[in-house]
Amino acid sequence: MSTLTQIREIVLMNLRSIPQRLGASFVIIIGIGGVVGVLVAMLSMSAGLSKTLTATGNPNRAIILRGGSNGELTSFLDRASATLIKHDPAIARADDSLPLASGELIVVTEVPRKGETGGANVSLRGVEPKAFPLRPELRLVEGRLFRPGLRELIVGDGAFHEFDGLDIGRRLKFRGSYWTVVGHFKTDDAHDSELWADLETTQSAFGRSGVSSVLVRLTSVDAFDSLKLRLTEDPQLNVDVLTEREFFSAQSASTTSTIRIITTVVTIIMAIGALFGALNTMYSAVSARTAEIGTLRAIGFGSAPVVASVMAEAMALSLIGGSLGAGIAYALFNGYSVSTLGGNFTQIAFNFAVTPALVMQGLVWALVIGFLGGLFPAVRAARLPVTEALRG
Amino acid sequence: MLVKYLPLVGSALLRKKTRTAFTLASLAMAFLLIGLLQAVNSVLAGGADFLGASRLIVQAKTSFTQPLPMRLLPQIESVPGVEFVSHSQFFGGVYQDARNFFPQFAVNPQRLFDTYPEWILPDSQRRAFISTRDGAIAGRLLAEKYGWKVGDIIPLNSFIWTKTDGTRAWEWRLVGIFDGRDEEWSKRAGLMYLNYAQFDEARVAGARGLAGVFAVYVNDPMQSERIAAAIDKKFENSSDETKTQNEQEFQLGFLKQFGDIGFILNAISGAVFFTILILTGYTMSQAVRERIPELAVLKCLGFTDRIVLALVLAESLALCVLGALAGMALATIIPPLVLPPEYPVRINADAWLFVTVAVIVLATAVGLPPALRAMRLKIVDALAGR
Numbered sequence: 001m002s003t004l005t006q007i008r009e010i011v012l013m014n015l016r017s018i019p020q021r022l023g024a025s026f027v028i029i030i031g032i033g034g035v036v037g038v039l040v041a042m043l044s045m046s047a048g049l050s051k052t053l054t055a056t057g058n059p060n061r062a063i064i065l066r067g068g069s070n071g072e073l074t075s076f077l078d079r080a081s082a083t084l085i086k087h088d089p090a091i092a093r094a095d096d097s098l099p100l101a102s103g104e105l106i107v108v109t110e111v112p113r114k115g116e117t118g119g120a121n122v123s124l125r126g127v128e129p130k131a132f133p134l135r136p137e138l139r140l141v142e143g144r145l146f147r148p149g150l151r152e153l154i155v156g157d158g159a160f161h162e163f164d165g166l167d168i169g170r171r172l173k174f175r176g177s178y179w180t181v182v183g184h185f186k187t188d189d190a191h192d193s194e195l196w197a198d199l200e201t202t203q204s205a206f207g208r209s210g211v212s213s214v215l216v217r218l219t220s221v222d223a224f225d226s227l228k229l230r231l232t233e234d235p236q237l238n239v240d241v242l243t244e245r246e247f248f249s250a251q252s253a254s255t256t257s258t259i260r261i262i263t264t265v266v267t268i269i270m271a272i273g274a275l276f277g278a279l280n281t282m283y284s285a286v287s288a289r290t291a292e293i294g295t296l297r298a299i300g301f302g303s304a305p306v307v308a309s310v311m312a313e314a315m316a317l318s319l320i321g322g323s324l325g326a327g328i329a330y331a332l333f334n335g336y337s338v339s340t341l342g343g344n345f346t347q348i349a350f351n352f353a354v355t356p357a358l359v360m361q362g363l364v365w366a367l368v369i370g371f372l373g374g375l376f377p378a379v380r381a382a383r384l385p386v387t388e389a390l391r392g
Numbered sequence: 393m394l395v396k397y398l399p400l401v402g403s404a405l406l407r408k409k410t411r412t413a414f415t416l417a418s419l420a421m422a423f424l425l426i427g428l429l430q431a432v433n434s435v436l437a438g439g440a441d442f443l444g445a446s447r448l449i450v451q452a453k454t455s456f457t458q459p460l461p462m463r464l465l466p467q468i469e470s471v472p473g474v475e476f477v478s479h480s481q482f483f484g485g486v487y488q489d490a491r492n493f494f495p496q497f498a499v500n501p502q503r504l505f506d507t508y509p510e511w512i513l514p515d516s517q518r519r520a521f522i523s524t525r526d527g528a529i530a531g532r533l534l535a536e537k538y539g540w541k542v543g544d545i546i547p548l549n550s551f552i553w554t555k556t557d558g559t560r561a562w563e564w565r566l567v568g569i570f571d572g573r574d575e576e577w578s579k580r581a582g583l584m585y586l587n588y589a590q591f592d593e594a595r596v597a598g599a600r601g602l603a604g605v606f607a608v609y610v611n612d613p614m615q616s617e618r619i620a621a622a623i624d625k626k627f628e629n630s631s632d633e634t635k636t637q638n639e640q641e642f643q644l645g646f647l648k649q650f651g652d653i654g655f656i657l658n659a660i661s662g663a664v665f666f667t668i669l670i671l672t673g674y675t676m677s678q679a680v681r682e683r684i685p686e687l688a689v690l691k692c693l694g695f696t697d698r699i700v701l702a703l704v705l706a707e708s709l710a711l712c713v714l715g716a717l718a719g720m721a722l723a724t725i726i727p728p729l730v731l732p733p734e735y736p737v738r739i740n741a742d743a744w745l746f747v748t749v750a751v752i753v754l755a756t757a758v759g760l761p762p763a764l765r766a767m768r769l770k771i772v773d774a775l776a777g778r
Contacts, residue, residue: 023674023677023678024674024678026670026674027670027671027674027675030667030670030671031418031667031670031671033667034663034664034666034667035667037663038660038663038664041659041660042656042660045656066554068549068551068560069551069552070551073457074484074551074552076554107454107455107458108454108455108457108458109454109455110453110454110455110635119455119645121455121457173633174453174454175452175453175454175631175632175633176629176630176631176632176633206454206458207631209598238558265428266425266429266660269421269424269425269428270421270422270425270664270667272417272418272421273417273418273419273420273421273422273425273664273667273668274418274667274671275418276414276415276417276418276421277414277418277671279414280411280414280415280418280671280675281674283410283411283414284411284678338655338656
C-alpha cells in the first residue's frame with residue numbers, strides 16, 4: 001500500500017471509531033466551541049460597531065468644525081462663520097438654489113436606559129431644514145417631522161430601542177421645558193442613536209447661539225480639496241474641514257480599538273486554555289488506542305499515517321466544535337442591539353453583526369487549536385516502540 | 393486528623409502528571425480570564441467606595457457636559473447643612489500632543505481645599521495656588537510622569553476653551569504638587585487643578601461666568617439626601633435645573649455610559665466557566681474511572697464510603713484551587729505590566745470573592761458525580777473489574 005492509501009484507510013478507520021471515545025471527544029468540541037463562540041460574538045460586536053460607523057459618512061459630504069476641536073461637542077462656530085462657510089462655491093445647491101448645507105448644534109441630554117433609572121448621555125442634534133435633503137438615507141419610519149419653532153423631537157431608531165420614554169407622544173423635560181416626541185427615523189448609521197430637533201428651537205431652549213458643525217454636500221467628490229483649502233486659508237475662519245467618513249471613523253476610534261484589544265486578549269487566553277484541554281483529550285485518545293496503534297505499526301503501517309490519523313481526529317473534532325460555537329454565537333447574538341460610549345461622550349447604539357468572514361475566522365482559530373492540540377500527541381503515538389505499544 | 397489524608401490526595405493528582413498539568417494549565421487560563429473580566433467589571437460597576445457620602449455633585453439636569461452658571465453658587469451655599477461649595481470646569485487640555493491626555497479642572501483654589509481635604513500639599517504651595525492667577529497644581533503621579541517641578545510653565549492646548557485672542561494655547565504656572573492623604577487617594581493623584589481666575593478672565597466673553605459642576609461638602613452625611621433634594625428643589629423649573637447626587641453616584645453615572653459592556657463581560661465569564669466545567673469535569677471522571685480498582689482496595693483496607701467520597705471531592709477541590717491560584721496570580725501580575733497606570737484594572741476583593749465562589753461551585757459540580765460513584769462502589773464488583 002502506498003503511504004497515501006495507508007493514510008486514507010487509517011484516517012477513516014480512526015474517524016469511524018470516534019463514537020467509542022465520545023466523552024473525550026466532547027471535551028474538544030465544547031472547549032473549542034466555547035473559544036470560537038466567544039471570539040465570534042466579540043468580533044461581531046466590533047464588526048457591528050464599525051459597520052454603523054462606516055455607514056455614517058458619504059464621501060460626497062464634508063463636515064466643518066472649529067479648528068482644533070476633537071469632536072462636535074467641543075466645537076463651536078458662530079453664526080457669521082456658519083453663513084460664510086455655507087456660501088463656498090464647492091457646496092452643491094438645492095432646487096431652490098440655496099446651498100445644501102446644515103448648521104447643526106449638538107447638546108448632550110440624559111435619557112434613562114431601558115429598565116434603569118440612571119441617565120445615559122444621548123445627543124440632541126438641532127438641524128436646519130436642509131439636513132434632510134442632505135441626508136437622503138434618512139427615512140421617517142413613524143410619525144412626522146418636527147415643526148420649526150415648536151419643541152418637538154424626532155428620535156433615531158437605535159435610541160428608541162435602547163432608551164426609555166421615547167415613544168411618539170411622550171414628553172421629555174430638558175432645561176425646564178417640555179419636548180414632545182413626534183416621529184421616529186432610521187438612518188442605519190451613528191445618527192440612529194440621536195434625538196433631532198429644529199436648530200433655532202434648540203438654540204433658544206439651551207441658551208446657545210451658533211452651531212457645533214456645518215455639514216455640506218459637495219458639488220463633486222473632487223471639490224473637497226478646494227473647499228478645504230479655501231476654508232482653512234480664510235483669515236475670517238478658524239476651522240477644520242473633514243470628509244464625513246474621516247470624521248466619524250476618528251470619532252469612535254478609541255471605542256473600536258478598546259473593543260478590539262479586549263477581544264484579542266480574551267481570545268488568546270481562552271485559546272491557550274482550550275489548547276491544553278485539547279492536548280489532554282488527544283493524549284488520552286492516543287493512550288486508549290496504544291494497542292491498536294501498535295498493531296497497525298506491526299502489520300506495516302508507517303508512522304506518517306499514524307500521525308495523520310491523530311491529527312485528523314483532532315482537527316475534525318475542532319471543526320465540529322468551532323461550527324457549534326459559531327452557530328451558537330450567531331443564534332444568540334446576530335442582530336443583538338447594544339449601546340455604548342461613542343463620540344461626543346454620548347451613546348451610540350449598534351447591532352452585533354455575525355458575518356461569514358467572522359465565522360471563517362472563528363473556524364480558522366478552531367483548526368489552529370486542533371492542529372496544535374493534535375500535533376504533540378500524534379508525534380508521541382508515532383514514536384511509540386511497537387513492542388511496547390503492543391503490550392498496551 | 394484530616395492532614396493525614398493529604399498525601400493520598402497528592403498522589404492521586406500526581407498519578408498522571410501530564411494530565412494534571414494540562415488541566416491545571418487550562419484552569420489557570422480560565423481563572424486568569426475570569427479574574428481579569430471581574431476586575432474590569434468591578435471598575436465599571438463603580439468601585440468608588442472610598443468616596444464618602446459627605447460630598448454631593450450638582451450638575452445640570454440635562455447633562456453634566458452643560459456647565460452651570462456661577463450665580464447658582466450663593467444659592468447652593470444658602471441651603472441649610474451645606475458646609476462648603478466648590479466648582480470645577482473640565483478644561484480638556486492636551487499637553488504637547490494628543491496622546492498626553494490627563495484631566496484638568498479649573499477651580500477656585502480655596503474652595504477646592506475646603507471641599508477636598510483629601511488632597512495634601514505644603515502650606516506655602518497652598519497659599520501660592522490661591523494667590524497666583526495663572527497658577528496650577530498637579531497630582532504627584534502626574535508630576536512624576538512628566539518630570540515637572542514647582543515653578544515650571546505647563547502649556548496646555550484646550551480642545552474646548554478658546555481665549556479672547558482666538559488661540560487655544562494656555563500657559564499655566566505650576567505652583568504646587570499635591571498627593572492623597574491615604575493610599576487610595578494617592579493612586580488618584582493623576583489630575584491637575586487650574587486657577588479659575590485666569591481661566592475665566594482669558595476665555596471668550598460668551599463663556600464667562602460658567603462654573604461647570606458644583607461640589608458640595610455637607611457636615612452631616614446622614615443628611616446628604618435631604619440636602620440634595622433641597623438643592624434640586626431650589627432650581628426646579630428654572631432654565632438651569634440641577635441634578636444633585638453623591639459623588640459616588642456621579643462617578644457611577646460616568647462609568648455607566650459604557651453601557652452594555654458589563655453585560656458582555658459577564659456573558660463571556662459565563663461561557664468560559666461553562667467550558668472549563670466541561671473540560672475539568674471530564675478529566676475528573678476519567679481520573680476516577682481509571683482508579684476504580686485502587687479505590688476498591690482502599691475500601692478493603694477499611695476506608696469508609698464517606699471518606700472515599702471526601703477524598704475524591706478533596707482531589708477536585710485541590711485541582712480547582714491550584715488552578716485558580718495560578719490564574720489569579722497571573723491576573724495580579726499581568727495588568728500592571730501591560731496597562732498604563734491610569735487604567736485601574738486591579739484584582740480587588742470583589743474579584744476574589746467571585747473567584748472563590750466560582751471555585752467552590754466548580755469543584756462541587758466537577759467532583760461530586762465521580763465522588764458519588766466512588767462512594768457507591770461495591771468492592772467485589774470493582775475488584776473484579778465489573
